[in-house]
Structures are given as structure tokens and as C-alpha cells.
Amino acid sequence: MQPLFSVDSIKKIERNFAKQEGIELYELMQRAGASAFEQARRLWPQAGHWLIATGAGNNAGDGLVVARHALLAGFDVTLVAIKPYREFRGDPEKAWQELLSIKKDSHQRFDILGLEQALDTDLSSADLVVDALLGTGVKGALKDEYCQILERLNQLSRPKLALDIPTGIYADSGLCSTKNGKDTVFQADATVSFVALKTGQRLNQALQYQGELILETLGVRHALSFGEEPEAYGCNLQQLKEKLPTRHDVGSKFDCGHALLIGGGAHLGGAVILAASAALKSGAGMVSGWIHHSQQAAGLSVCPEIMWRGYNSHSDFQELADLSRYQAVGFGPGLGRDSTAEQIFLDVITKLQATDIPCVLDADGLYWLAKYTSVPLPVQSVLTPHAGEACRLLNAQEEDVFSTGRIEPQLSVDTAYVTQNRIKVAQTLAKKYSAICVLKGAGTVISDGEQALVLAGAHPAMMTAGLGDALTGLITSFIAQGAKPWDAALLATEIHYEAALSVAANRRRGVTASEVIEGCSILVNQLDQVIN
């Protein structure tokens, strides 16, 4: 697993590492520039003319080190200096002096352009664009001169490399600077990040703009050994594959878990049908679906392998609800927000509390949870909110309303807050509800209140209804098959994302949840072959 640190922590790690090694921070700048130069050469060996744009801080210093290596290797270099080099102080100044001191081949091109010159010059002779404008030191919206040069650089149809982080991305949140509603950010094909990954590099717009993310530790092999707590950890499917419950050749459907999906109120059948299909296709031995009777025929026609039972009112639930035969319950997709749904919510949650069956709560299940925020959830519940649902859950007042009646949440934080504080929100929700929280979005954050993991990434095709229902079905299915809820949440989130990527192929739009469910089935079976 890969630790993700705040910018403050990274700065402390750098300082402590330098102290421990008895080196200057300037040495780290040297290593940063040298390693970025090598990565750029590896990625784009044909590049003979390097355009390097520098800002005003240490990120600019890194860029000047890259420039020196490029010149020493015999390449042409054009520097775009937003701040004049004569005004540099400290390590960037040293990098500038060292660059000046090297001997160049007389045929080599070495130009330095200020902002105005750069905007007036045809820069298309460059083969590679290097962003050394701003790194982790950016604060607030980008100044105009940075916006102007970024627009120019982004227009160049040349490979683009960002040093440490693309200019305009905030390293703690992964959000980016905007101006007049437009993102003002360097659009990198690759980013060489230094020392350790920053939390924001797994979240939000960073996922869209950083391209391939390459970590160069600069010798800091054990970032965890400097007393700085990571904010979260990143991991990938490879690291999670062992969490897939094993399956034997001999046995029966009763050994492979019985998952129950509850939802699909009147007119709202699709969501629970998708969730139940996902549970079945990802390997649950049996799947039952409780759905409004008006939707039952639809469920049967889409997936007759699922044992659909229709309800008409909440009183049917008292009759239906013998939960002991299920190993996991997914509750909420399409449940509805009427009084029947409310009563079903209370009945089912009350019944589940008396069992040790883990419950995955999603969609309208979360809506009702926010109204009955003090209702004790079954042990090991998993909540799967998107940003809007997270707001509602966060804002719901903590008081004993279970006995006194429901409350109307009073909104105070909004989705912008959730997006900016994804790790903290997932941790807070997990603590508040004593559950595992899967905060969905670009970079899904999973927390049990203490640890936080960031999984999956961003893909435009995933912004489509029904994918959340599929995820609920997948988590429920893995729990039913024997995974611990925490492991099931991690595995399902990553499989769901990887499946969406492979199903989408080159498509950015029009990918359906049903296709992703098929993709999940394929991926689960590929993993099965690896572990069995």
C-alpha cells in the first residue's frame, strides 16, 4: 500500500531526511531534477528541444536542474521565466547559477523568454513541454500570468511533463484552480512526483490532469519512518486480489453465500434489479431480491435466477423478514421516500440489529439513515454515499430521534466541502455511524473511522446512473461469499472501477451499468483464476 501524505508532512519528511543523511535540501532539488530528466528521456527519447516553464519557488529550481541536464546531454533548451532568474534566492538561485556555469556546445540552442516574449513567440519547435511553474507551494487561485502561460502551453500539441504536480492542482485536495468557470491547470501526460505521494494525487481533478503518475523517492525509501502520519493509503487491485473469497470445485450454492437486496419501491425497480444482478454475477451462490410487487415481473424478466419477492406495504415485511438465511443484506437502492419506505427502513434495520448479518446501506437507505441518524446500525454496516448523500449524513443532527421520531436535517456543509475534504469526511462519517464508509466519486475513499484508503480513479464514463447500485450489489455479494465487510468494500470498489475502465475502452459516454456488471463478472473470474 502506498502512503499518501499532506504537503505539510512531505515538507517535514524532506527536512528530516536531509538532516538524517547530512545533506542540504539543495541536494534533494538536484535529485528531483535529475530523476525527472531521466524519466522524460525514457518517456520521450526523441525529444531534442525542451521547453521548460519556470515559476518562482523550488519547483522552478527543479526545472532549472532539468534544463542543466538537458543541455549537458546536448539537447536544445528554451526556458520560459515567469519570474526573472536574477530575482531568485536560495536553492532556486543556486540551481540557476549552476545552470549558467556549464559549458554548452556552440550549436546548441539555449533561449530564455519572459512571459510577454513567450506569448509572442511560436513555441511549436519544442518537442517536449516541462511544467516547473508551481508545485506544492501554490496558494489560492493562480495569478494571471500563470493562467496566460498555461493556456499557451496546453495548446501545444507536444508531450507534457509536470514536475511534482501539475501547476494549478492543490496537492492536499486534488482540486484545481479555476478562472471564469474554466480549469486553469497544466494538462500533463505524465507527472514525476518527488519524495512521496501527496493525498490529492489520488483524488478529484488531479486524476484528470496529471497523466501517468511516477514517483521518484529521491532516496527517501521509508517515508513512514519520519514520524509523519499518512492521511490515507492508496492501493490497487493487485494488492487486493487475495481478498476475493476462495471457491472450491466441490460444494453447493449454499456454500457460496446468499445475498439479499432490498429496495425497488413502487416505480423504482431498476436500482435494486441492478444491485441484485451485480450480486449474482459476481459470484453469490444465491440472490434474493425484495421489491415492490409492481416491479417484481420486471425483476423476473431481467434476471429469473434471482428469487424475487414482491411487497405491497411495510406490513408484508413482517411476514417476509426472516433474515437468518442470508449472509449479507444490501439495503436501499430505489427503496423510495414515502411512508411505506420509511416503515420498511425502520423494520428492516430493527430486525438486522438483532442479527450479526452485515448490511450495505445505499441510496434511499442513506436518505432514511440521515433522518434517523441515531438508529443503531447492524454491526459492520457499510455505507456507500456519494458526495450529496455524504452531506446529508454529515449534516444530520446527532440526537436520539429513533424513539422520538425523525428529524429534518439542516444542511450546513455542502458538496463542495465534501469534495475538498474527502478523506476527513469519510473518516467522520465512519465514526459518526460506527460503520465502514465508502465515499464514492473520483477517487473513492474507504474508512472505518481510523484508517482511510483511496481506491479507484476517475473516468468520464462512470458518471452515469446505476453504477452505484452495481457497487452495492458487488459489496453485498463479496460479504455473502465470505469476505469481511472491510475487505469486500475495498475489493468491490476496485473491481467496479477496473471493470468500468475495461468495458468503456475508448468510450467516454454511454457506458451502462449493465455493461459494467458484465465487466465485473469477467474481472472476478480473472482474479479467481489467479488465486485458485
Ligand SMILES: NC(=O)C1=CN([C@@H]2O[C@H](COP(=O)(O)OP(=O)(O)OC[C@H]3O[C@@H](n4cnc5c(N)ncnc54)[C@H](O)[C@@H]3O)[C@@H](O)[C@H]2O)[C@@H](O)CC1
Ligand atoms: N523542499 C524540498 O526539499 C524539495 C522541494 N522540491 C520542489 O519544491 C516544490 C515546492 O516548492 P515551494 O514551496 O517553493 O513552492 P512552489 O515552487 O510550488 O511555488 C512557490 C511560489 O509560488 C508562488 N505562488 C503561490 N501561489 C501562487 C498562485 N496562486 N499564483 C501564482 N504564484 C503563486 C509563491 O509566491 C512562491 O513564490 C515542490 O513541489 C517540489 O517541486 C523538490 O526540489 C524536492 C525537494
Ligand SMILES: Nc1ncnc2c1ncn2[C@@H]1O[C@H](COP(=O)(O)OP(=O)(O)O)[C@@H](O)[C@H]1O
Ligand atoms: N468521475 C468519476 N470517476 C470515477 N468514478 C466515478 C465518477 N463518477 C462516479 N463514479 C463512480 O460511479 C458510481 C456512481 O454511484 P452513484 O452516484 O451512487 O450512482 P447511482 O446511484 O446512480 O447508481 C460510484 O461508484 C462512483 O464512485
Ligand SMILES: [K+]
Ligand atoms: K509543476
